[in-house]
Amino acid sequence: MTNSDMCALCGSKLREGSTDLVLKAGEELVVIKKVPALVCSCCGEAYITPDVSEKIDEVMKEYRTGKLLARPLVAGEIELKMSA
Numbered sequence: 736m737t738n739s740d741m742c743a744l745c746g747s748k749l750r751e752g753s754t755d756l757v758l759k760a761g762e763e764l765v766v767i768k769k770v771p772a773l774v775c776s777c778c779g780e781a782y783i784t785p786d787v788s789e790k791i792d793e794v795m796k797e798y799r800t801g802k803l804l805a806r807p808l809v810a811g812e813i814e815l816k817m818s819a
């Protein structure tokens with residue numbers, strides 16, 4: 736067994752799952768959903784394999800050159816009401 740199937744943060748076992756990644760493309764934030772990753776069963780930290788990160792690089796390159804269009808992102812807005 737290698738360290739690659741253990742969480743670097745808490746030492747728990749990793750299992751196959753997926754994660755959402757938020758990446759920066761210039762001034763824009765791009766969210767890549769359902770990225771295959773090894774996810775810690777304890778703290779939820781996600782680890783991406785070199786293969787997947789290579790694929791992400793490709794996708795981001797396409798996005799930057801305008802070949803790929805991202806769907807507009809809906810951001811939640813929360814109002815914090817402070818009683819004075």
Ligand SMILES: [Zn+2]
Pocket residue numbers: 742743744745746747775776777778779780
């Ligand atoms: Zn962990």
